[in-house]
Amino acid sequence: GIQVEQSPPDLILQEGANSTLRCNFSDSVNNLQWFHQNPWGQLINLFYIPSGTKQNGRLSATTVATERYSLLYISSSQTTDSGVYFCAVAGGGSYIPTFGRGTSLIVHP
């Protein structure tokens, strides 16, 4: 199956800082999504981005499918951005998503 690696595993920021989270995957994918899991466990879908670039407020994402990676940018971070960010992909004939191990983000005030 597809392997998904996320980096960094942990990230600590001061409020207002910018950050880039990376997701590498081992095979071609036809679907890639970024999720944010808040400290209470809720998984929120941030982006559906199998290719290209999207922006939503302070968040943006870019997927370069030919080079098998995706990046999530967080600008002007806020304490509410804390939580775990998961990248999940599907491809190779399977519709079952494979999740990366996540990046745990803590934003201090």
Place this chain on the structure above:
Amino acid sequence: DTEVTQTPKHLVMGMTNKKSLKCEQHMGHRAMYWYKQKAKKPPELMFVYSYEKLSINESVPSRFSPECPNSSLLNLHLHALQPEDSALYLCASSQDRGFFRGYTFGSGTRLTVV
């Protein structure tokens, strides 16, 4: 309505108890999923229902029994669980079977087996 609602939010049960988790969506989605998530790990798929039929069972022990009474409702019946089954149980739904745009998770049931 763009939500997946799970109840209860928290559950503590003994190893001899029988309990059920409930998941409901009214987005017209025809695929529903149960995931299990241990602390500091990604979600792991347990079951997939597509058009109210069990499509995938990821080798889950029989003490977990899913049920899909209709297209909006998904249950997970629990019986004779072990302490290692303590986890966050997440329900998700999507328009059709597949990892499409609009894959929506509920807020989960935090289960503790004592």
